[in-house]
Amino acid sequence: MSEPIRVLIHGASGRMGRALLRLCAQAPVLAVAGAVSRKPAQRVIDGVPQFAASELSGVPAFDVAIDFSRPEAFDRVLALCVERGVALVSGTTGLGEDQRDALQAAGARIPVLWAANFSLGVAVLAELVERAAHALQGWDCDIVEAHHAGKQDAPSGTALALGAAAGRGGAQPRYASLRAGDIVGEHTVQFATVGERIELVHRASSRDIFARGALHAATRLAARAPGLYRLADLVA
Template sequence: MNQCRIGIVGCGGRMGRMLIAEIAQTEGAVVAGGTEQTATLAGQDLGTLAGLGPLGVAAGTDAAALIAASDAIIDFTVPAATVRHAELAAAAGKILVIGTTGLDAAQTRAIEAAARQAPIVWSANMSLGVNLLLGLVEQVAARLGPDYDIEIQEMHHRMKIDAPSGTALALGRAAAAGRGVPLEDVWVKSRDGHTGARAGGSIGFATLRGGDVVGDHTVMFAGLGERLELTHKAADRRIYARGAVRAALWAVGRPPGLYGMKDVLGLR
């Protein structure tokens, strides 16, 4: 089996280092390289960054050069950078796996356009458990109907920059799909002051931030006399790295298109 050369943009961050370790330990994959814009990290050996010992591959600063040297690229950076990386991957026809969240409508359209030229796997959450949860939420929302109020609560570490989380929004979209409505027509992202009674059919979000919480998500279906709660708690970020590497290997040989973890896991 030929090894898939996988590059990591943003290789010096927490997720980047976990991705290096996961790629190095995965059969059929090899670390092609990485980019890092932090001056103190650029030039360092990727294996040393990941605590593995030297791999003989240094962190660079040129994303285009990394993409040219790789079969697949994994991106857990920030929206503006992700869009640029998608454009470069599209031009080179290379696989791109995106775990970045918080993209706006224009940035989403840019990713969709890039996927017409390259295979792109994009998911708000790369874990197997969360993707199973998405399917369950859609089914429950469809079966319980509008008599049950839907509230989504999420908590992450104090450094997370977007809210609600991409996973919380994905869960909201799954619930809205179960009801056959666009999430944007029914979501309530915050409540403050005298809000009045809860609007029927709305899907509410509650966002918590603190400490080093990796990621907790609960979808509540609150009816009269009972409440059903579906919860996923992530204890280790390696589940995201593992899923991203699996997605990169799955995409080898796939035609251009925008894929998700449901495709990777055969759940669609």
Template sequence: MTRPIRLAISGASGRMGLALLSLVRDDERFELARAVVSSSSARLGKPVYADVSPLRFGDWSGEGEADVVVDFSGPEGLAAALDRCEAGGAALVTGTTGLSPALEERLAKAAERIAVLRAANFSLGVAVLTRLLREAAAALPGWDLDIVEVHHNRKEDAPSGTALALGHAAAEGRGARLDDLAVYAREGRPGARKAGTIGFAVVRGGDIVGEHQALLMGQGERIELGHRATDRAIFARGALEAAAWIAGRAPGAWSIEDVIATKG
């Protein structure tokens, strides 16, 4: 696009939203059109950048059309962002999780009319890891495979969404469904490991941003594929790369792997 991409951030007062606002401020690819927050947010009505712009945190009413909406809000916020995207033809990039089956179905149908990119993790490094694991799992179908993930002690879900996405990629590489292969706990499962299963191990502690490791184990040898995040800003940077990539794209359901496939 010859002009800057008009960007709206949904969930702008959250941790990811604030990281996005910090980065987009100096990114010449974008023009911030909206910073959307919930009606209960303490930031509602306050300036986004008091020193350089009159833009204020607000809702979806009024002016401020966008080419791309980046959403890290919640199911309710995502539904509102999707309403806006479908009404105006904007592309949607979202990392919101915990969606109901009805909202999942709605997103799938929306991708027939607008460009939609969803990801459990917007790290470009994790996107590469996912692709490598899919290929490795396909090339070594008889090897045992476990996924180990480590996060800070405040993380509530286990396994992480990224670990599950890696598991889905590995199962896909073997032409199967993760639901049929996953083993989330070994307690109460005596005896030898069942061939073809994908195991998960979870560690929680300290302030660890996020670590994921895939172990492929054969007879007399092992492959370890891993990724360590040391800075939460990587997720915001990845989301902005996705926003720049998807601007002007045709309708469809896209992924962060599509973004890295066109790099270089």
């Protein structure tokens, strides 16, 4: 039996980080090398070494990092992956232009995957949105997204990715955001004209779908050659 893939969870105290740790423990092909958060409560939790963000450079060896943190923490984990020559899977949203440029540059040295959403359903939705925008030239295009009250960026990264898909089809999307309760994630792309309207909708009822997608991507990305990858490249 081959050795498990060693995973570093960056942003371990967040909703996604906690889901990743729980699901990773159930996956024999994966082993958590360490968990990084701003202020861990203990040094070891359920057998997993815990590190503060300030201790990132001292984490043990790993094969792939999974990052669901904040933009201000992203630069350091990207730099660490480049320094150690290991893969990075990131779902951190709200990145600035310089950070996106750094991602592009890192792809020349390590395998990198950034996605606004790790749901296969959303990947299919983006394709449908692009096709609809191409077919419905001149129709109004609006993207409405809803997330839990604690989500800070708006529009969401997924909404912006769907808007980019609409833009590739020739539409000019507008955005509306709702932050309330514990909504996991809902995205509606509406095309409207006089007398008719089309809605394409994706609703997530569990954050586990995103964590499972990220773990699946990590298992596939760890052994890949350097480059920039899409979730669709690693699904099959």
